Amino acid sequence: xxxxxxxxxxxxxxxxxxxxxxxxxxxxxxxxxxxxxxxxxxxxxxxxxxxxxxxxxxxxxxxxxxxxxxxxxxxxxxxxxxxxxxxxxxxxxxxxxxxxxxxxxxxxxxxxxxxxxxxx
Numbered sequence: 001x002x003x004x005x006x007x008x009x010x011x012x013x014x015x016x017x018x019x020x021x022x023x024x025x026x027x028x029x030x031x032x033x034x035x036x037x038x039x040x041x042x043x044x045x046x047x048x049x050x051x052x053x054x055x056x057x058x059x060x061x062x063x064x065x066x067x068x069x070x071x072x073x074x075x076x077x078x079x080x081x082x083x084x085x086x087x088x089x090x091x092x093x094x095x096x097x098x099x100x101x102x103x104x105x106x107x108x109x110x111x112x113x114x115x116x117x118x119x120x
Contacts (some may be wrong), residue, residue: 016107017107017111018107018110018111018114019089019111019114020111021107021108021110021111021112022111022115023039023042024091025077025088025096025111025112025114025115025116026113026115027047028077028084028087028088029076029077029078029115029116030045031043031046031047032076032077033076034072035090038073038074039070039071039072039073039074040059040062040063040066040068040069040070040071040072040074040087041059041070041071043074044058044062044070044091045058045059047091057096060092061093061094062090062091062094065086065089065090065093065100066086066087066090068083068087074087074117077112077115077116078116081092081109081112084112085105085108085109085112086107089103089105089108092108
C-alpha cells in the first residue's frame with residue numbers, strides 16, 4: 001500500500017513518508033509474529049543483515065539511543081507504540097543519517113495508526 005516504484009529491486013519508493021513508515025511497521029510486526037524475532041538484536045539482524053551491514057554497531061547504536069537492552073524481549077509493535085516509536089526513530093537516524101530531531105515523529109506515529117488501527 002502506497003508503494004510507487006522499485007528502482008534497484010532492493011528498495012521501494014513510497015507515495016508519502018507515512019506510507020514508507022507504514023511498510024516499516026508492517027515489517028517489524030511480521031518479524032515479531034512470523035519469524036519470532038523478539039529482541040532488538042534479532043530484529044536488527046534481520047533488518048540490516050551482517051552480510052551487508054555492520055550489524056553489531058547498528059544494534060549498539062539503536063540500543064544506546066533508545067536505552068533498551070538489545071537482548072530484552074520486546075512486545076509486538078502494535079502493543080506498545082511508546083516503546084517502538086523510539087526504536088524506529090533510532091533506525092531512521094542510522095538509515096538516513098539524520099539527527100534525532102530531524103526524524104518526522106508525526107509521520108511515524110501516523111504510520112503506526114495506518115498499520116495497526118485500520119484494516120490494510
